[in-house]
Amino acid sequence: MLIDTHCHLMEPHFKADVASVLQNSALAGVSKLLNIGCHLEGSRDSDCMCRPEYLKEIEGILGDNAILPQIYGSQGIHPHDSNQTTDEVMGDFEKVIRSNKRIVVIGETGLDYFYMNQPKEMQLSSLRKHMVLAEETGLPVSIHCRDAADSLEARKDMLRILAEFPKVRCVMHCFVQDQEYADAVLAMPVGHILSFGGVVTYPSSEALRKVASGVPVDRFVVETDSPYLTPQAFRGKRNEPAFVVATAKVLAEVRGVEVEEIERLTNGTAERFFGILGSNY
């Protein structure tokens, strides 16, 4: 049993077959997943897709043998779309969070200085608005952080903002940075966690596997970021939550433990961090 802490099932890649993708996830042992919104429309979909009516609809499509993971959601705007982050939108997010207890995380939000699709100041302002919402609601934040080539500016700005909000817990989604940044994030007393996805399985990710091998047992989780970043074992295919198993296997190898131990550790951390112990439904 595993928890995919970050996927995007509302993306067009899943439009034709989301019911069977969900069923395959459950069959592969993914018992819970966090379906993350990253713009206005995606956050609306994330809310709808973790409501009981949606699950009924999917069960109807699958018929008698339906088996499904528990679906949780988020409200947030990715740095690529940070021009959408107005006070009005954040107010709407807060209403959704207060009305749907399956929304368990804010984001994804963050900083992307690699693509720089929006000006830096706009990304910083959007990130801060998400952190304020997290302070007000008590939910953790799913953080995207990507530096421009040969620069550490995004991670430096990120550490500064995390320090501005000492009570807000963050999951560093798709963690790909170095030991120094991991140490700085993990040293903050609030208890941030790192999330490892497909990138840790790539042949070129030797340094990242070294980082992953040393993270304290209660400070990491796994994710797919599907439909993107397919693990090496399934490279060339569309990524989906079922493939999180491949990432867990690699983490087991580098940490020198059985995959069951990675399942036990990451499930425990995800359940505690996102407050999704038991069924929550």
Ligand SMILES: [Zn+2]
């Ligand atoms: Zn994502």
